[in-house]
Amino acid sequence: MSGVLHVLLHMAEVDGPVTSETLARMMQTNPVVIRRVMAGLKAAGTVRSDKGHGGGWTLARDLASLTLLDIYHGIGSPPLFAIGNRREAPECAVEQAVNEALDASLDEAEALLLASFGTVTLATLSQNFHRRLAERRAATSSGDRHDH
Amino acid sequence: MSGVLHVLLHMAEVDGPVTSETLARMMQTNPVVIRRVMAGLKAAGTVRSDKGHGGGWTLARDLASLTLLDIYHGIGSPPLFAIGNRREAPECAVEQAVNEALDASLDEAEALLLASFGTVTLATLSQNFHRRLAERRAATSSGDRHDH
DNA sequence: TCTCATGTAACTTTCAATGTTACGAACTAG
DNA sequence: CTAGTTCGTAACATTGAAAGTTACATGAGA
Known part of the structure; x- marks a missing residue:
C-alpha cells in the first residue's frame, strides 16, 4: 500500500512512461515486484503499461479522481x-x-x-508533497536559521 | 489476542487453578507459549500464577471488570x-x-x-458463550427440526 | 526430599512476504 | 525483418518474524 502510493506519486511527476526498472530503483526493490503489484492496478484501469522501446508504466486516470480506497482495492484488498x-x-x-x-x-x-x-485523493497527497518540497527549499536557502 | 481470550474464558469456567499444560492442550499449542503470553497479563495483574502441587493460572480479577482493551494492553499492545x-x-x-x-x-x-x-467486557463474552451452549443443547435435544 | 509447576534463555521450525532468475510475448526503431 | 526493449509470469530462493521446542533453574507443596 505505502509502496504503491510512493510509486504512483513518482509517476505523476514524470510526463512519459516509467519502466519497472526505474521504479524498482526508486523503491530499492526488484522490477518483478513492481510488475506484480502494478498488475492489479492495471486490471483496475488505474495505470496502463506499454511494451518495447519507450514503454513502461503510465497513470491512466487523473490524480484527483483516485482515492486511497481505489488503490487499496487495486492491490487486491489485502x-x-x-x-x-x-x-x-x-x-x-x-x-x-x-x-x-x-x-x-x-x-x-x-x-x-x-x-x-x-x-x-492522490491529488491531495501530491499537493502535500509539493508543499513539503517548497518548505524544504525555503529552509535550506535561508541557511536553516529557524528551529533546531 | 483471540487465543488469549479463549484461554481466559476457559479459565473462568473452572474454579481451581489451571496448568499451562492443560491450557496448551486446549489451544493445541505448547505450554511455554502459554507462559509467554500470560507473563504480560500477570504483570498487569489480570491473572496470577502459583507453582508446585495444585498450582497453575487463576483469574485475578472479575470478568466484568476486564475489557478487551485491558487484554490488548496486557499482551503488550501489539x-x-x-x-x-x-x-x-x-x-x-x-x-x-x-x-x-x-x-x-x-x-x-x-x-x-x-x-x-x-x-x-469479558463478562459479556462469557454470557454469549453460555447462550450459545444453551442454544446448542436446545437444538440437539429437539432433534434439529428447525432450519437446515 | 521428591514431584510438580512456573520462568526464561537458547535454539529450531514454519510460513508468508519478498526477492531473484529465467524465459516467453509484444512492441518499436532502424 | 532483425535487434533491442519492456512487460508478464512461472518457478525457485531468501529472509524475517512468529511459533514451537528443549533444557534447566527456581519455588512450592506433599
Whole structure:
C-alpha cells in the first residue's frame, strides 16, 4: 500500500512512461515486484503499461479522481488488521463468542478506515508533497536559521 | 489476542487453578507459549500464577471488570494493522506525504477500535458463550427440526 | 526430599512476504 | 525483418518474524 502510493506519486511527476526498472530503483526493490503489484492496478484501469522501446508504466486516470480506497482495492484488498481471528476449532462455543466480539469491533473499525480512505485523493497527497518540497527549499536557502 | 481470550474464558469456567499444560492442550499449542503470553497479563495483574502441587493460572480479577482493551494492553499492545508505513527512506518528501496521509486514517481507525475494545467486557463474552451452549443443547435435544 | 509447576534463555521450525532468475510475448526503431 | 526493449509470469530462493521446542533453574507443596 505505502509502496504503491510512493510509486504512483513518482509517476505523476514524470510526463512519459516509467519502466519497472526505474521504479524498482526508486523503491530499492526488484522490477518483478513492481510488475506484480502494478498488475492489479492495471486490471483496475488505474495505470496502463506499454511494451518495447519507450514503454513502461503510465497513470491512466487523473490524480484527483483516485482515492486511497481505489488503490487499496487495486492491490487486491489485502487484510487490514494484524490481529485476526483464530479459524481453528470454529465449532468451539468459546471460540465463536470470542470471534463474534472481535469481529464486531474490527468490522466497525474497518468500515471507518475504508470510508476514510475514500475521502483522500492522490491529488491531495501530491499537493502535500509539493508543499513539503517548497518548505524544504525555503529552509535550506535561508541557511536553516529557524528551529533546531 | 483471540487465543488469549479463549484461554481466559476457559479459565473462568473452572474454579481451581489451571496448568499451562492443560491450557496448551486446549489451544493445541505448547505450554511455554502459554507462559509467554500470560507473563504480560500477570504483570498487569489480570491473572496470577502459583507453582508446585495444585498450582497453575487463576483469574485475578472479575470478568466484568476486564475489557478487551485491558487484554490488548496486557499482551503488550501489539501492532493492530497489517498495512504499516514504510520506514525506509523517510527523508523522501513523497514518502513523508504518503505516511502523513496513511497515518491520519490509521490513527483515526485505531482510536475507534481501542475505544470499542474498552466497551466490551469479558463478562459479556462469557454470557454469549453460555447462550450459545444453551442454544446448542436446545437444538440437539429437539432433534434439529428447525432450519437446515 | 521428591514431584510438580512456573520462568526464561537458547535454539529450531514454519510460513508468508519478498526477492531473484529465467524465459516467453509484444512492441518499436532502424 | 532483425535487434533491442519492456512487460508478464512461472518457478525457485531468501529472509524475517512468529511459533514451537528443549533444557534447566527456581519455588512450592506433599
